[in-house]
Structures are given as structure tokens and as C-alpha cells.
Amino acid sequence: MATTNVREITIALRSDGEGLLNSLVDELSRLAQEAVNFMKRTAPKWRSTLTNSIRADKISDFEWDIGPGVEYAPAVEEGRAPGKGLPRWEDPAAADIVQWLATKVFAGRRRARRTSMKAVHENLELRDRYQGLAWHVRHHGIKAHPFAAPTLDMMERSFPARLELAARRYLATTGSGGAA
Known part of the structure; x- marks a missing residue:
């Protein structure tokens, strides 16, 4: 003291x-x-x-x-518990996630013109990967x-x-x- x-x-x-x-x-x-x-x-x-x-x-x-x-x-701070997936592919709420996923999927690749068949195939690939990501989030959640x-x-x-x-x-x- x-x-x-x-x-x-x-x-x-x-x-x-x-x-x-x-x-x-x-x-x-x-x-x-x-x-x-x-x-x-x-x-x-x-x-x-x-x-x-x-x-x-x-x-x-x-x-x-x-x-x-x-x-x-x-949501970033705390993450997300398993059980709830992502918004549907067509939902406008999914736009940011789709843009993020596109940067990961097509990194280093040149994107096709929007009107070509290659662009259609890229869009289908992106949709399939998005659905896979949604499945993963639904079953495993998102890390905080x-x-x-x-x-x-x-x-x-x-x-x-x-x-x-x-x-x-x-x-x-x-x-x-x-x-x-």
C-alpha cells in the first residue's frame, strides 16, 4: 500500500x-x-x-x-452454425457470394464473352460450385x-x-x- x-x-x-x-x-x-x-x-x-x-x-x-x-x-465475427444454407442461386441476396466465388473459381483464367457458349458453360460451372458451397455451409457452417x-x-x-x-x-x- x-x-x-x-x-x-x-x-x-x-x-x-x-x-x-x-x-x-x-x-x-x-x-x-x-x-x-x-x-x-x-x-x-x-x-x-x-x-x-x-x-x-x-x-x-x-x-x-x-x-x-x-x-x-x-456473421463474419461469429461465423455460422451448420443447418442453414446460402440464399438460392437466383436470389439477389446471393450476388456478393457469387461474385466472391467467381474470383476464386476463375482466378488466373480469362473470362469468355457474355454471348458465347463458353460463357454459358462458365455460368453453369459457377452455379454448380455455388450449390456445392451452399451444401457445405448447410452441413459444416462457416468458420468465424x-x-x-x-x-x-x-x-x-x-x-x-x-x-x-x-x-x-x-x-x-x-x-x-x-x-x-
């Missing part, structure tokens, strides 16, 4: 309280941006829609909302790709010490010696 001169610290905090709060608000702003950058580095990058939607919104001086702004972020949970772990480990360090730095500059 540390013993300090509580009376002097109380007087110093009363006189420097506003400056100390401003110092903590500034540090919290920097920490929120670091959390956004960390989350962007750990998020999956296909087409970068998820990654580009991650931001920090200031709610109040000491409260920030940090996270992605797309609807499918929880957590990006928010590691960010939270990092924040819980390092942010309290960083806020304390910011307070000590401010108190050291005001002559309190960082004794609080």
Missing part, C-alpha cells in the same frame, strides 16, 4: 482538474483511433467493405463507439473470423495503463510530480 500526501494531491487535482480531464480526453481520442487501426488490420479484406466501414464515433468526452458499419459484421474480440482484448490489456500514463505525464508537467 502506497502512502502519499493526500492533502497536497487533492489541492493539485482541484487546481489542475480541468487540464487533467482534457489530457485524458485527448489520450482517449488517440486510443480510439489506435483501436480502429488494430481492428482494420485484423478484419478480413475481401473487397474491403467491412474494413472500410470500421470507425470510431465519439458519443461523449469519455465514451466512444468503435466498430464496423455493415450489417454482416456479426473474429476481428472485434481481439481488439477488445488488446484494449482491456493496454488502455488503462496508457490513460494512467497520460494522467501522470500531465501532473508531472504541472509540478505535481505525477504523485496521484
Whole structure:
């Protein structure tokens, strides 16, 4: 247990309280941006829609909302349990999955003209592979790709010490010696 001169610290905090709060608000702003950058580095990058939607919104001086702004972020974070497949091939909700699958199926291949028979065969191949993917998702689910949970772990480990360090730095500059 540390013993300090509580009376002097109380007087110093009363006189420097506003400056100390401003110092903590500034540090919290920097920490929120670091959390956004960390989350962007750990998020999956296909087409970068998820990654580009991650931001920090200031709610109040000491409260920030940090996270992605797309609807499918929880599905990426938590994955999907077996039992439910993908939307049907013709469903517009399947368009993003079809585009992703096309980048995997036709990687390194030159695509055929849309009006040729080769294009028809490519479309049938893509449909068959999509149905195979839907079967796999229905029977095995989708693996989770957590990006928010590691960010939270990092924040819980390092942010309290960083806020304390910011307070000590401010108190050291005001002559309190960082004794609080």
C-alpha cells in the first residue's frame, strides 16, 4: 500500500482538474483511433467493405463507439452454425457470394464473352460450385473470423495503463510530480 500526501494531491487535482480531464480526453481520442487501426488490420479484406466501414464515433468526452458499419459484421465475427444454407442461386441476396466465388473459381483464367457458349458453360460451372458451397455451409457452417474480440482484448490489456500514463505525464508537467 502506497502512502502519499493526500492533502497536497487533492489541492493539485482541484487546481489542475480541468487540464487533467482534457489530457485524458485527448489520450482517449488517440486510443480510439489506435483501436480502429488494430481492428482494420485484423478484419478480413475481401473487397474491403467491412474494413472500410470500421470507425470510431465519439458519443461523449469519455465514451466512444468503435466498430464496423455493415450489417454482416456479426456473421463474419461469429461465423455460422451448420443447418442453414446460402440464399438460392437466383436470389439477389446471393450476388456478393457469387461474385466472391467467381474470383476464386476463375482466378488466373480469362473470362469468355457474355454471348458465347463458353460463357454459358462458365455460368453453369459457377452455379454448380455455388450449390456445392451452399451444401457445405448447410452441413459444416462457416468458420468465424473474429476481428472485434481481439481488439477488445488488446484494449482491456493496454488502455488503462496508457490513460494512467497520460494522467501522470500531465501532473508531472504541472509540478505535481505525477504523485496521484
